[in-house]
Amino acid sequence: MPPTSSSDTLIRKLQTISDIREADIAVLKTIPIQEKDFSASHDLVREGDRPVYSFVVLDGLVGSTKYTGDGKRQITSFFVAGDIPDLHGLHLSVMDCNFSTLTPARMGFMRHDVLRNLCYQHPRIATAFWRSTLIDAAIYREWVTNVGRREAYTRMAHILCELIFRLKSVGRIQDHVADIPITQAALGDALGLSTVHVNRTLQELRREGLIATTGSRVHAIDWPGLTHAGDFDTTYLHQGNPAA
Amino acid sequence: MPPTSSSDTLIRKLQTISDIREADIAVLKTIPIQEKDFSASHDLVREGDRPVYSFVVLDGLVGSTKYTGDGKRQITSFFVAGDIPDLHGLHLSVMDCNFSTLTPARMGFMRHDVLRNLCYQHPRIATAFWRSTLIDAAIYREWVTNVGRREAYTRMAHILCELIFRLKSVGRIQDHVADIPITQAALGDALGLSTVHVNRTLQELRREGLIATTGSRVHAIDWPGLTHAGDFDTTYLHQGNPAA
DNA sequence: CGCGGGGTTGAGGTCAATCAATCAATGTGG
DNA sequence: CCACATTGATTGATTGACCTCAACCCCGCG
Numbered sequence: 001m002p003p004t005s006s007s008d009t010l011i012r013k014l015q016t017i018s019d020i021r022e023a024d025i026a027v028l029k030t031i032p033i034q035e036k037d038f039s040a041s042h043d044l045v046r047e048g049d050r051p052v053y054s055f056v057v058l059d060g061l062v063g064s065t066k067y068t069g070d071g072k073r074q075i076t077s078f079f080v081a082g083d084i085p086d087l088h089g090l091h092l093s094v095m096d097c098n099f100s101t102l103t104p105a106r107m108g109f110m111r112h113d114v115l116r117n118l119c120y121q122h123p124r125i126a127t128a129f130w131r132s133t134l135i136d137a138a139i140y141r142e143w144v145t146n147v148g149r150r151e152a153y154t155r156m157a158h159i160l161c162e163l164i165f166r167l168k169s170v171g172r173i174q175d176h177v178a179d180i181p182i183t184q185a186a187l188g189d190a191l192g193l194s195t196v197h198v199n200r201t202l203q204e205l206r207r208e209g210l211i212a213t214t215g216s217r218v219h220a221i222d223w224p225g226l227t228h229a230g231d232f233d234t235t236y237l238h239q240g241n242p243a244a
Numbered sequence: 245m246p247p248t249s250s251s252d253t254l255i256r257k258l259q260t261i262s263d264i265r266e267a268d269i270a271v272l273k274t275i276p277i278q279e280k281d282f283s284a285s286h287d288l289v290r291e292g293d294r295p296v297y298s299f300v301v302l303d304g305l306v307g308s309t310k311y312t313g314d315g316k317r318q319i320t321s322f323f324v325a326g327d328i329p330d331l332h333g334l335h336l337s338v339m340d341c342n343f344s345t346l347t348p349a350r351m352g353f354m355r356h357d358v359l360r361n362l363c364y365q366h367p368r369i370a371t372a373f374w375r376s377t378l379i380d381a382a383i384y385r386e387w388v389t390n391v392g393r394r395e396a397y398t399r400m401a402h403i404l405c406e407l408i409f410r411l412k413s414v415g416r417i418q419d420h421v422a423d424i425p426i427t428q429a430a431l432g433d434a435l436g437l438s439t440v441h442v443n444r445t446l447q448e449l450r451r452e453g454l455i456a457t458t459g460s461r462v463h464a465i466d467w468p469g470l471t472h473a474g475d476f477d478t479t480y481l482h483q484g485n486p487a488a
Numbered sequence: 489c490g491c492g493g494g495g496t497t498g499a500g501g502t503c504a505a506t507c508a509a510t511c512a513a514t515g516t517g518g
Numbered sequence: 519c520c521a522c523a524t525t526g527a528t529t530g531a532t533t534g535a536c537c538t539c540a541a542c543c544c545c546g547c548g
Contacts, residue, residue: 047479066389068398069475074389088378091371096382096480120367127335130374134332137377138340140384145310145318148391148436152536154312183494192392194537199496231313235291236340396504427526438505443528 006033006108010056013082013170016239017135018128027122031115033108040181044099044107045086051095053109056084060105061180063190065098075190077139078102078163082170087133090115103181135238142236147192150231155191156201157230160211162237164220169239176223181216205229250277250352254300257326257414260483261379262372271366275359277352284425288343288351289330295339297353300328304349305424307434309342319434321383322346322407326414331377334359347425379482386480391436394475399435400445401474404455406481408464413483420467425460449473 007029014020014028035058038044044062045051062079064086076097079085085099090112119126139162146158163180167173188198205211210226212219220226251273258264258272279302282288288306289295306329307319320341323329329343334356363370383406390402407424411417432442449455454470456463464470 064385066385068389068393072393074393076385076388088381091375092378092382092482094479094482096482097385123364126370130377131335133374133381134336134377137332137381137384138336140381140388141308141310141320141341144320144384144387144391145312147388149312149316149318185494195495196497196538197536200536203496235338238336238338238340428528429526439526440506440528441504444504447528 006035006056006058007031009058009082010084010108013056014128014132016082016169018124018131020128021124024122024125024128027118027125031110031118033110035106035108037106038101038104040101040103040105042101042105044101045089045095046098047095049095050093051086051089052112054084054086054089054112054115055107055109057081058106058108061102061182062105062107063100063102063186065100065189066096067098073189074192075102075186076143077136078166078190080163080166080170081172084129084132087129087136090119090129102183102186131238138236138238152191152193152197152201153204154229154231155193156187156198157205157210157226158232159187159190159230160205160218160220161227161230161232164218164223165232165234165237169237176220178218178220179216180218250279250300250302251275253302253326254328254352257300258372258376260326260413262368262375264372265368268366268369268372271362271369275354275362277354279350279352281350282345282348284345284347284349286345288345289333289339290342291339293339294337295330295333296356298328298330298333298356298359299351299353301325302350302352305346305426306349306351307344307346307430309344309433310340311342317433318436319346319430320387321380322410322434324407324410324414325416328373328376331373331380334363334373346427346430375482382480382482396435396437396441396445397448398473398475399437400431400442401449401454401470402476403431403434403474404449404462404464405471405474405476408462408467409476409478409481413481420464422462422464423460424462 011020011025011028033056044055047066057079059081062085063075064077065073065075067073086095089095119129146155150158164173164176164178167178173179184198184202185195188195191198193201202213206213208229210220210222210229212221255264255269255272277300288299291310301323303325306323308321308329309317309319311317330339333339363373390399394402408417408420408422411422417423428442428446429439432439435442437445446457450457454464454466454473456465
């Protein structure tokens with residue numbers, strides 16, 4: 001087995017949010033996972049679908065998205081390596097949102113019936129999965145607040161903090177330097193802002209010395225400053241470890 | 245046992261979202277539920293708390309709320325009779341949001357350890373509860389979209405549709421006439437709008453002949469018109485029955 | 489070399505916030 | 519029973535944040 005298999009990515013993540021034991025890890029390793037690569041802006045699942053697979057993000061960035069009647073897109077959450085974006089599909093048959101890649105991404109597919117059997121036989125694993133969906137919900141709550149009550153500057157800082165923090169906590173970045181080839185349009189869809197305003201807001205964050213961007217790389221130069229500007233408190237991410 | 249006990253309220257709700265069997269119903273009826281009344285604007289749980297009870301809404305309206313650093317409030321979801329707002333507390337020890345009454349309300353408290361044992365011994369009940377939290381998450385997703393990408397008029401119509409639909413599906417209102425003594429300030433906090441603009445938006449909906457309000461009573465005069473104006477599609481509520 | 493996607497910039501317009509009253513309904517103490 | 523306070527709804531005037539439109543630039547790519 002390779003040093004970082006798809007199972008390892010999943011297990012590492014579950015360990016950061018739940019107390020998984022050796023026995024559970026062994027069980028998790030038996031899950032057959034089909035890996036597949038996707039380019040950016042690819043719809044993995046669409047509203048109305050009735051999928052029979054859930055997928056774990058192995059690399060890249062995935063978003064859950066919804067479209068309004070007049071075609072505007074809203075990204076309702078990000079998903080990074082180790083996350084299982086559509087785990088709710090296990091118990092909600094019809095999808096109420098899309099899941100799309102926001103960057104080139106690698107996904108691992110797991111059959112619903114396999115996961116359901118696992119949950120049935122291993123309550124601790126079921127709890128870990130349930131907990132994972134509950135953390136997703138907590139993130140949605142924070143996003144409602146972010147979009148509803150924070151102005152563009154704070155909102156942007158907040159979302160950058162969340163992204164960087166989450167990437168860090170699964171070991172995907174070092175020193176607050178995130179290499180995320182996400183477009184400004186996608187950021188706008190996540191924040192409920194126009195791309196033009198996203199651009200200007202990023203400029204302002206750079207001008208204030210909080211971030212630097214080189215190409216698709218976002219560098220949080222002043223992490224304490226950024227978290228302060230973004231009104232960012234990690235409580236809602238429900239990580240075992242307090243923070244960095 | 246009275247015709248509508250607190251257990252009945254809970255069970256009726258679970259039946260609308262999951263296939264609960266007779267045996268499960270018998271089990272659910274054994275849950276000890278402590279009832280208690282609250283006035284409007286009362287904090288039931290606060291961010292940072294580590295509650296040992298979950299509560300089912302028996303009557304009235306409850307909201308999950310968050311506050312930004314500069315004290316602005318955002319309501320991230322409504323909860324009506326039969327809902328268990330903080331069921332996530334079962335697996336997330338620290339609260340990341342508050343739960344407050346938005347109207348005078350009656351609540352039924354259930355111990356976490358009782359619920360956890362129940363889930364452990366009755367997988368179908370566990371699934372029903374899990375599913376309930378997943379539907380909450382779906383509603384959060386919709387709210388992100390509503391607040392992020394819809395303008396005030398549509399946003400308001402949408403939230404009224406959701407409220408009326410949910411109240412109807414648990415048998416709390418007839419004929420699209422909702423008697424909800426919710427303040428315009430609370431509506432603003434749910435929509436990310438100022439109270440002044442809430443007031444003007446409601447006037448516009450009245451002018452368009454979509455709703456009528458007499459005191460705290462909201463009447464959807466033109467339900468098809470209101471759902472159209474609100475870009476409202478019931479998919480995200482994951483009810484068994486399609487809609488009215 | 490033309491093309492397209494993504495980023496950047498400027499100007500003008502609009503939706504919704506803010507500020508500041510007013511008013512109605514309800515409650516309270518003297 | 520009345521003066522007074524409080525809560526919530528309403529209205530008008532002004533301000534401001536963000537959007538839209540329309541360029542233009544840069545760069546990778548067929």
